[in-house]
Amino acid sequence: MKRDELGDLIAFLAVCEERSFTRAAARLGTSQSALSHTVKRLEERMALRLLNRTTRNVAPTDAGEKLAETLRPALDDIEARLDSLNALRDRPAGNIRITASRDAAHTILFPKVAALMREYPDITIEISVDQRFTDIVAERFDAGVRLGESVEKDMIAVRIGPDLRMLVVGSPDYLARNGRPEVPDDLTHHTCINLRLPTLGGLYAWELGKDGRNINVRVEGQFTCSDPDLVIEAAVAGLGLCCLPDTHLQSGIDSGKLVPVMQEWCPSFPGYHLYYPSRLQTSPAFALLVERVRWRG
Structure with missing residues (x-):
């Protein structure tokens, strides 16, 4: 294989994974036109159509998907072996890509990785903020952050x-105007603020429980929003009750702008975990990141 042919294959895989010439070009640090020319050259050399292109979408053909399935493990192995060479350096180095929700990225992940990058300037870290459940293997992330109960069983999970x-x-x-609800049934007589979930688009059913009894409560009210910060603003403005993670609400509670109710019906659940594939050959930089973000209690 000629040297430029490997580059063409890497370019094709980037387009295949991003489903966009624009995003793939940004990822590879090249222009959209140059990337399009590269993929076209690969198709001509292989005498196969690898991508179906429309004005809105780019998707692999059957031949393209088979080629991508062949390339992914091979390139992953090359990348892992190159990362392992960092062990020969005096200081850990390399690029780490992580996907995380906005809350986890801001409150937990970034403060720790910022300190890590200041100490180790040869480590570069990318955090992709996304509320959806991302397939970290397919989208070539080194790790992701989710609530502990949402991590898939075949992943290594580290509490952070x-x-x-x-x-x-x-x-x-x-x-003062409406009284305090004491039990979940009382919520039917209260105005509540609904949170629309960004992942599936449905409304969040309030997850309550006591003495091993768990219930999901559908609430009603005048205001619905997909942004937790606006939900909090609405609650502070007196537009109704809201139900959100305690990390979002603590400052409002501390300031006296918000008052918790029904606390005995609000059980705890596993917090954020960093997760990554069990087959991942961790580089020294990634192993260092895991230790730095690990929850110590």
Whole structure:
């Protein structure tokens, strides 16, 4: 294989994974036109159509998908072996890509990786903030961050934060006007603020429980929003009760703008975990990252 042919294959795989010439070009640090020319050259050399192109989408053909399935493990192995060479350096080095939700990225992940990058300037870290459940293997991330209960069984999971609780809160003004709910059934008589889930688009059913009894409560009210910060603003403004993770609500509770209710119905659950494939050959840089973000209690 000629040297430029390997580059063509890497370019094709990037387009195949990103489903976009624009995003793939940004990922590879090249222009869209140059990338399009590269893929076209590969198709001509192989005498096969590898990608179906429309104005809105790029998708692999059957031949393209088979080629991508062949390339992924081979290139992953090359990348892992190159990363392992970093062990020969005096200081850990290399690039680490992580996908995480906005809350986890801001409150837990970034403060720790910022300190790591200051100490080790040869380590580069990319955090992709995304609320959806990302296939880290298919999208070539080194690791992802999810709540412990959501991590797939075939992944290695490392706790990076404390247990969390979903708390029900309201403003002092709202509670003075409407009273405090004591049990989940009381919520039917209250105005509640709905959170629309960004992953599936449905409304979040409030997850409550006590003495081993878990229930999901569908609530109703005037206001619905997909942004937790706006949900909190609405609760502070007295527009109803809301139910969000305690990490989102703590500052409002500490300031007295929000008051927790039904706390005995708000059990804790496993917090954020860093997860990665069990077959991953971890580089010294990645192993160092895992140790730095590990929750110590």
